[in-house]
Amino acid sequence: MLRYLFNARAVALLLSALSLLILVACGSSATPTSAPAPTSAPVAAPTLEATPVAAVTTEPSGSTMMAWVKDGKSGGHIDFWHATNPELWDTHRGATVHTIRPTRSLYNGLLTYSAVPPTDVVVGDLAQSWDLADDGITYTFRLHEGVKWSDGQLLTPEDVVFSLDRMVAAGEPRPRTGALRSYYESSRVVDPNTVEVTTQFPSAAFLNFIAADYMVIMPQHVLDAGVDINVAENIVGSGPFFQAGFERGSSYAFERNPNYFKEGLPFLDSAKVFVIVDKGRAITAMLTEQVLDHMGWATGLNYDQVTALEEKSNGRVKARSVLMGPAGLFLNFNVEPFDDPRVRRAVYLALDRKALNDSAFKGKASNGRAFAPGLAMDDEEVSQWPGHRYVDSDGVVVSDPFSRTDVVKDPRDLEEANRLMAEAGYGDGVDVKFTYRTVGTYPVEAPFLKDQLANIGMNLELEVVESAVGLARYAEGDYQMGRISHGVSIRDPDEIFTSIYLPGGSRNQLGYEDPRITEIFNKQAREQDPAKRIVLLREAEEIINKGEYHWPNLLWLPAFHTTNVQVRNHFKPITIHVVNTLEHIWLDPNATTETPFP
DSSP states (O other): OOEEOOOHHHHHHHHTSSSOOOOOOOOOOOOSSOOOOOOOOOOOOOEEOOOOOOOOOOSOOHHHHHTTGGGSOOOOEEEEEESSOOSOSOGGGOOSHHHHHHHGGGOEESEEEEETTEEEEEEESSEEEEEEOTTSSEEEEEEOTTOBOTTSOBOOHHHHHHHHHHHTOTTSOOTTGGGGGGTEEEEEEEETTEEEEEESSOOTHHHHHHTSTTOEEOOHHHHHTTOOTTSGGGOOOOSSEEEEEEETTTEEEEEEOTTOSSTTOOOOSEEEEEEOOOHHHHHHHHHTTSOOEESSSOOSOOHHHHHHHHHHTTTSEEEEEEEEEEEEEEEOTTSTTTTSHHHHHHHHHHOOHHHHHHHHSTTOSEEOOSSOTTTSSOHHHHTTSTTSOEEOTTSOBOSOGGGOSSOEEOHHHHHHHHHHHHHTTOTTOEEEEEEEESSTTHHHHHHHHHHHHHTTTEEEEEEEEOHHHHHHHHHHTOOSEEEEEOOOSSSSHHHHIIIIISTTSTTOTTOOOOHHHHHHHHHHHHOOOHHHHHHHHHHHHHHHTTSOSSSOEEEEEEEEEEEETTEESOOOOSSTTSOOOSTTOEEOTTOOSOOOOO
């Protein structure tokens, strides 16, 4: 049955840990054949259970990571589904899981996260070992020897230096890898098997970021030759699989790398991923075992759909969940009417987050805020913020609105929102085009958001676009209002700053900047005392809560996943942006019970 990852005990664990963030994720939807989605079956509510935050280790890990390989079976083919076409094939340019799902099995990083069992321990990938100098900023990575690219050339330390520099290249779109710009100073080749990397300051977050799935090492000789690696058939990788065909709107495929440098891996001979946008068809495909799993963690299916799927499959399909990252609106602050901060604040105030949670997320989400629930601000504090307030029949603001059915949005918030709209010159209303993608719950949310913003005279014209098209338009600024969720890459508040609130992040590609937030980020990223760091995070949250940002927070979301019992080792990741490789997954056609999922 579904398992959530948050409760009061988790808060205590998180606040006492150096890494100050909780488990997260990011999603989509999808399928092959047509049939209606199964109706929701009555199921027990998911149990909230905590996963403590483990300290990230810098110990070498090569042999430790491989100890589980003997338990798997080699051979076989698995058909997966994915809700949309790949966002991009150039991993360094990717902003969402729709890039790393199709590419991570083709490449390797210096580091990765433990997949079996899934933990937030950083382990070696191309690096067989590494250490950190006493200065706290100099890392020495020793690479596996004899690793080859798929064109037969050796992978060298020069490739590593080239790739790290490319991840932070100035003026280039780097929505996810660009997070390294706040830490990375330089790197150099020490010898034919060793790379030295220097950071700007000591930071526990640096290795976490390096191990995320976007931070792959690419072949310098291929890119120097001017080859467009954003074309699937041009990819030259070192990973466990080769690219084996891409048909837009239909599928993409993998075939085993016979010369992979990790002995015994990968297990599978091949895999194919069907692009299935319609959720009803995706559910049918899972029930009939036309597909056995979803490519990557978050499916875009909702709680009722995955629990009904689990029940109707008679135990052949298992449903799981993990708390996703924050969801927000995209307001293009460079165009009218959102170039006026009063309008942005009016939107923030007018949003009915509880109604959206109840309608689109079956009441399973948490109230919106900048940082993870319980990290900087607790739920009771959030419930007192303008824009997040709900009142009972006596007009009293309640402290637990998401758990109640007898509350309504505080009318004072709508009154203030309408006052701001009038002050900004839009008292007679304004037309806005709301551009959203055909994935996840976005199509379900759109009419609710349209109704909510009509309360402040904002008339939304709904424009639905294919996912990759929408992401490209967001990056180019070709929109007025959009909608996107953010699955965090690592379990650290730095992820939220670098992705949403600092210019150039995956959710801030148009470059909104508040100097106060930049200053707080620089202080908290260097702060070694967890208690002092929380104080700084609370300062940031107070500023963001004014509601004038390009990203009005909606909710913190759950992500749901389903796996057929035949698919082994597809464990719950610590975030949906790690361990998106098929390297460790194997097939057991005779399986009747699930792999024990931690």
